[in-house]
Amino acid sequence: MPGSAAERLARLADGYLVTQLLHVAIALGVPEALAGGPRSAEDLAGELGAVPGPLRRVLRGLAAEEVLVEDGDGRFSLGGPGRLLLPGVPSSLRGVVTARADIYYRAAVGLLDAVRTGGTPFELVHGQAFFAFLSAAPERLAVFQASMADRSAREAGAVVDAYDMRRFASVVDVGGGSGTLLWAVRDRAPHAELTLFDLPEVVDGSDLPAVAGDFFAHVPGGADAYLLSRVLHDWDDADALRVLRSCRAAMRPDSVLLVVEALVPERAVDDPAVVRMDLHMLVLLHGRERTAAEYVALLDAAGLRLTADVPTGAGVHVLEARPG
Ligand SMILES: C[S@@+](CC[C@H](N)C(=O)[O-])C[C@H]1O[C@@H](n2cnc3c(N)ncnc32)[C@H](O)[C@@H]1O
Structure with missing residues (x-):
């Protein structure tokens, strides 16, 4: 980040604006409207249901952050980051931006109180646990x-490239969400019997074979492989252990568990993305990012031993564990 210390700090302090500028652009349909080439705010406003003056200032804010490119005629086009606001493009961050602006943003206001009291910011602000809040409204x-x-679209391909899934005849993705990782497994192991396991409201309507349930209580039994991708980081040690014990109880002696998680760097500057993810866990949930040694200790407490640690090159490792 170039500039003096004061300029850098001022820009950091204005980060709250950038989150909402990105959100406004997506909500109005700016990326789609600019996909065909440069246009002015005046030209866009009617079509997008916006007032030209404020829209132009929002577009200029995004141009200042190099999300959009402003030409000399008052027209704007998509810059490199702006193109990633389009739906369905490779590496799109549209969903990532909307979740931050629409859901996480308000919870972050509770951070100071939470740091003072030890509570969870999301729960202090909303009076409700994160997943209960999501489940209450489709x-x-x-x-x-x-x-x-x-x-997951950025991680899943790297996971199945790094770890050979072809050896498995059956795979359960525990807390598998929309099933992005399981679709990638299906590409590599088309004959494997796949099961997406998640909360009822999440698996409802899935195109993958799905089982609804609560991973604190029970996980479908007897599969060759169990995936736990970005699940353990949502929970504190006690709850993460409960999830691991459910998986352990479901596993045969020769089953494997594949924990897909980022590992915290020694120094924050070595991997700022993991540090930011750890802060999302602090703001939203009772979870945290962990070191490899911390995952080994959790696995051990659940009666599982680490048999491989496979980096994927996409910010996550595949930690392979077996009963033992
Ligand atoms: C951080 S998301 C990870 C989703 C997916 N595995 C991925 O890598 O993108 C955590 C998932 O755990 C699910 N989940 C939360 N509580 C659960 C519970 N008690 N039982 C089953 N799934 C649960 C959520 O619905 C969500 O899909």
């Missing part, structure tokens, strides 16, 4: 699952 759940799908 549109919230859809926003969250779209964000998970964006992130």
Whole structure:
């Protein structure tokens, strides 16, 4: 980030604006409207249901952040980051942006109180646990699952490239969400019997074979492989252990468990994305990102031993564990 210390700090402090500028652009349909080439705010406003003056200022804000490109005629086009606001493009971050602006944003206001009292910001602000809040309204759940799908789309291909899934005849994805990782497994192991396991409201309507349930109580038994992708980081050690024990109880002696998670770096600057994810866990849930040693200790407490640690190159490792 170039500039003086004061300029850098001022820009960081204005981060709250950038989150909402991105959200406004998506909600109005700006990326789609600019996909065909440069247009002015005046030209866009009627079509997008916006007032030209404020819309132009929002577009200029996005141009200042290089999300959009402003030409000399007052027209705007999509810059590199702007193109990733389009739906369905490779590496799209549309769902990621919307979840942050629409759901996580308000919860972050509770961070100071939570740091002082030890509570969870989301629960202090909303008076409700995160997953209960999502389950209470289909549109919230859809926003969250779209964000998970964006992130998982970046990770899933790297996971199945790094870890050979062809050896498995049956795979259960525990807390599998919209099933992005399981679709990637299906590409590699087309004959495997796949099961998406998640809360009823999440698996309802899935195109994958699905079982609804609560992973604290029970996980479908007897599969060759169990996936736990970005699930353990949602929970504190006691609850993460409950999930692992459910998986352990479902596994045969020769089953494997594949924990897909990021590992916290030694220093924050070594991997800022993992540090930010850890802060999402702090703001929203009772979870946290962990080191490899911390995952080994949890696995051990659940009667599982780490048999491989496979980096994927996409920010997550595949931690292979077996009963032992
Ligand atoms: C952070 S998301 C990860 C989704 C997916 N595995 C991925 O890698 O994108 C956590 C998932 O756990 C699910 N979940 C939360 N509580 C659950 C419970 N008690 N039983 C089953 N699934 C649960 C959520 O619905 C969500 O899909």
